[in-house]
Amino acid sequence: MVRTERPMEGPGLDEEIRAALVDVHAPHAAPAFEAQWAAAGEALRAHPVRPRLPDRLFFRRVLPAWAAAALILAALAVGTLVSDTGGRGSQARPVGSLTTADADSAPADLAPVVWYAPTDVLLNVSSLAHHERPAVLVAYDPIQLEVQR
Amino acid sequence: MSYEHGASVTNLTMNPHSQPSRHALADLHDSAYRWALACCGYRQETAREVMQMVYVEILGGRAVFDGRSTLKTWLFAVVRNVALRYAAAEARAQALQEALRRQAQEPADDGGDALVRGEARAAIRAALKTLSPQQRQVIELVYFHELTVAESAAVLGIGVGAARQHFHRAKRALAAALAPLKEANGAH
Numbered sequence: 001m002v003r004t005e006r007p008m009e010g011p012g013l014d015e016e017i018r019a020a021l022v023d024v025h026a027p028h029a030a031p032a033f034e035a036q037w038a039a040a041g042e043a044l045r046a047h048p049v050r051p052r053l054p055d056r057l058f059f060r061r062v063l064p065a066w067a068a069a070a071l072i073l074a075a076l077a078v079g080t081l082v083s084d085t086g087g088r089g090s091q092a093r094p095v096g097s098l099t100t101a102d103a104d105s106a107p108a109d110l111a112p113v114v115w116y117a118p119t120d121v122l123l124n125v126s127s128l129a130h131h132e133r134p135a136v137l138v139a140y141d142p143i144q145l146e147v148q149r
Numbered sequence: 150m151s152y153e154h155g156a157s158v159t160n161l162t163m164n165p166h167s168q169p170s171r172h173a174l175a176d177l178h179d180s181a182y183r184w185a186l187a188c189c190g191y192r193q194e195t196a197r198e199v200m201q202m203v204y205v206e207i208l209g210g211r212a213v214f215d216g217r218s219t220l221k222t223w224l225f226a227v228v229r230n231v232a233l234r235y236a237a238a239e240a241r242a243q244a245l246q247e248a249l250r251r252q253a254q255e256p257a258d259d260g261g262d263a264l265v266r267g268e269a270r271a272a273i274r275a276a277l278k279t280l281s282p283q284q285r286q287v288i289e290l291v292y293f294h295e296l297t298v299a300e301s302a303a304v305l306g307i308g309v310g311a312a313r314q315h316f317h318r319a320k321r322a323l324a325a326a327l328a329p330l331k332e333a334n335g336a337h
Contacts, residue, residue, distance in 0.1 A: 013320070013323065014292070016269045016270060017273055017288065017292050017320075018293065019267075020269075020273035020274045020277065021277075021288075021292055021293040022293070023270055023274065024191065025183050025186070028183070028191070028193055030178060030179045031182065036178075036197070036204055037171070037175075037204055037208075039201055040201055040207075040208050043201070043205050044205055044209050
């Protein structure tokens with residue numbers, strides 16, 4: 001009986017097919033297993049076979065997925081690192097615009113460094129003429145401006 | 150499976166959890182050889198060499214039985230893969246010799262016809278040669294080696310639906326080969 005998932009159609013046809021295949025194989029005799037097994041062993045001793053990759057699925061699908069994930073994480077890490085260290089305005093708070101000619105000549109891309117007065121009061125330089133307050137030193141590296149009252 | 154260089158064949162042992170036993174392979178040897186024969190166009194020398202290479206692959210650890218299918222299905226798949234590789238190498242390297250060998254084998258095929266008993270078997274045998282390679286292989290696996298269509302699909306490395314299609318189309322072709330004989334018998 002033929003092992004299939006569907007009911008057979010015409011058992012006569014099945015028997016004829018099987019008989020035909022038996023006829024096809026009839027002239028051929030299989031070589032002895034022991035002889036072939038021993039010959040395989042001899043062949044391996046003469047020419048050892050390199051072992052195959054242990055897990056094809058791992059190297060074909062899992063490893064590439066991990067590699068892609070690692071690349072993405074590395075790119076995110078590099079991007080975060082660059083954004084944290086980039087820009088010059090993070091450490092300084094601009095006190096306000098200076099009205100002196102020296103301030104105007106300072107490079108625009110240099111952030112001012114604020115020096116706190118003893119009373120920790122920050123004043124706009126342009127307002128110093130109007131207030132009795134400790135001076136605020138605003139330094140532009142390499143240009144230093146000093147305002148004294 | 151463990152194999153040590155220089156060890157005698159009789160000392161070869163197999164881990165039952167990763168490789169089939171030598172006994173099991175010996176039991177399947179005849180069936181596997183006949184399947185190799187079908188994969189090699191029924192050339193005995195080629196089939197013998199293919200079986201040799203199959204056992205080298207198993208002994209060398211390149212073909213590992215993982216238990217996901219029956220041992221027979223796994224072994225047949227290994228045989229088919231080795232036969233395909235062998236056929237590709239042979240076709241590349243010996244194209245002219247292959248043509249000469251086919252010419253030399255034609256008388257043998259004609260001689261084989263002498264063994265066919267009955268017109269029906271002769272008609273089916275002739276019809277088998279007209280089938281596509283995959284149709285012929287599915288028919289052989291199902292009818293001669295008694296595998297299911299699903300197991301045949303696993304051996305051939307194709308989907309079960311494709312295997313069923315090959316199987317039913319092949320059966321229709323073989324039934325059509327018998328139709329003229331039935332009509333002739335009915336007329337008598």
